[in-house]
Amino acid sequence: MNPAAAPRAFGPLSHLRVLDLSRVLAGPFATQNLADMGAEVIKVEKPGDGDDTRGWGPPFVKADPAARGDSAYFLSANRNKKSITVDLAKPQGQALIKRLAAQCDICVENYKVGTLARYGLDYAALSAVNPRLVYCSITGFGQTGPYAPRPGYDFVFQGMGGLMSITGVPDGQPGAGPMKVGVAVADLVTAMYATVAILGAVEQRHVSGRGQHIDIALLDCLIALTSFQTLNWFVSGEVPRRLGNGHPNIVPYQVFACKGGYIILAVANDGQFRSFAQAVGKPEWAEDERFKVGAARGAHRDLLCGLVAELMMARTMHEWIELLEAHNVPCGPINNIDQVFDDPQVQHRGMRVPMRHASGEISLLASPLRFSDTPVRYELPPPLLGEQTDAVLRGLLGLGDDELRDLRAQRIV
Numbered sequence: 001m002n003p004a005a006a007p008r009a010f011g012p013l014s015h016l017r018v019l020d021l022s023r024v025l026a027g028p029f030a031t032q033n034l035a036d037m038g039a040e041v042i043k044v045e046k047p048g049d050g051d052d053t054r055g056w057g058p059p060f061v062k063a064d065p066a067a068r069g070d071s072a073y074f075l076s077a078n079r080n081k082k083s084i085t086v087d088l089a090k091p092q093g094q095a096l097i098k099r100l101a102a103q104c105d106i107c108v109e110n111y112k113v114g115t116l117a118r119y120g121l122d123y124a125a126l127s128a129v130n131p132r133l134v135y136c137s138i139t140g141f142g143q144t145g146p147y148a149p150r151p152g153y154d155f156v157f158q159g160m161g162g163l164m165s166i167t168g169v170p171d172g173q174p175g176a177g178p179m180k181v182g183v184a185v186a187d188l189v190t191a192m193y194a195t196v197a198i199l200g201a202v203e204q205r206h207v208s209g210r211g212q213h214i215d216i217a218l219l220d221c222l223i224a225l226t227s228f229q230t231l232n233w234f235v236s237g238e239v240p241r242r243l244g245n246g247h248p249n250i251v252p253y254q255v256f257a258c259k260g261g262y263i264i265l266a267v268a269n270d271g272q273f274r275s276f277a278q279a280v281g282k283p284e285w286a287e288d289e290r291f292k293v294g295a296a297r298g299a300h301r302d303l304l305c306g307l308v309a310e311l312m313m314a315r316t317m318h319e320w321i322e323l324l325e326a327h328n329v330p331c332g333p334i335n336n337i338d339q340v341f342d343d344p345q346v347q348h349r350g351m352r353v354p355m356r357h358a359s360g361e362i363s364l365l366a367s368p369l370r371f372s373d374t375p376v377r378y379e380l381p382p383p384l385l386g387e388q389t390d391a392v393l394r395g396l397l398g399l400g401d402d403e404l405r406d407l408r409a410q411r412i413v
Contacts, residue, residue, distance in 0.1 A: 082388035
């Protein structure tokens with residue numbers, strides 16, 4: 001890294017600089033994690049168009065009332081970054097990227113396999129100019145295997161990786177069928193795995209003195225997310241099935257209807273079940289051999305859940321929550337998004353962050369990372385397209401006004 005152009009001095013990663021060649025969600029969310037922890041992140045976008053998600057609305061925020069503005073989707077994954085525009089398809093643009101890579105610690109990209117090799121911007125090329133570079137490639141299927149050349153999208157992997165087969169209403173019930181998660185969970189979990197892998201490679205660099213290539217696949221990460229459900233199959237040979245809001249291993253651990261709403265019960269062990277039985281006026285359940293221990297409750301799931309469902313209709317959600325919490329029984333409401341941010345605990349934790357954007361005051365979701373000595377800070381709002389092109393190219397590469405004018409005239413930046 002060029003010490004003369006050191007990044008902002010805050011956060012546990014304030015000594016690192018990231019070249020962000022990614023777009024859409026998995027890559028940008030990973031680099032936002034790094035940016036939130038203080039890394040200087042330079043987001044490289046296509047001149048004129050930028051990241052696809054800038055147009056993924058409505059809703060949009062508008063810096064210029066006459067223009068479309070950027071989508072809320074884009075805002076969700078691009079704070080604390082600097083945006084520059086460079087055409088990677090042109091040799092002069094490729095040369096700029098190589099010069100930037102020489103001064104960065106990390107590069108993140110999510111192009112189709114082989115695309116950046118054609119541009120001379122793959123790991124082999126960039127590590128030749130910077131052997132300490134940690135280079136993370138995020139693709140649908142990974143860099144190897146029969147599906148490697150294919151494009152891929154979050155929804156596809158939720159189905160292909162098995163998640164949708166265990167999500168949704170069970171067969172034989174109204175509304176039965178597989179269901180995707182309400183957010184792009186394959187992209188988001190891939191971003192988290194990528195963040196962990198990047199930091200692992202940076203730590204290893206302290207020992208080896210060299211960077212390395214990280215190969216992250218959405219399909220791999222989504223399969224990894226199936227976790228104990230897949231282990232249930234490995235151990236038992238029984239393919240997991242959809243249980244709606246039920247838990248495959250724990251009972252009662254699901255949503256129940258009550259007066260005027262719904263409640264989540266999360267009775268995870270025998271002690272909690274005894275407390276639950278006492279709280280609801282059914283202490284005999286805790287002594288019933290069919291319900292006394294977790295394995296028995298699982299074997300008699302339908303019977304027990306039927307009894308609980310009938311009982312829950314006797315009170316409102318708030319009445320049950322007050323009663324059960326007094327007995328230390330894990331439970332909770334099902335909140336809409338607006339109700340989430342009315343919750344005093346959520347407000348106390350500061351999960352809604354106001355920032356000054358070119359369009360005016362906006363709110364962003366806070367990072368859940370809490371550091372005692374190097375806290376996350378919110379310095380840069382999600383950038384306008386190419387907002388920092390001149391500042392970055394001047395500051396890191398020493399380009400002058402004439403060079404920048406020439407690059408613009410040739411539509412390279």
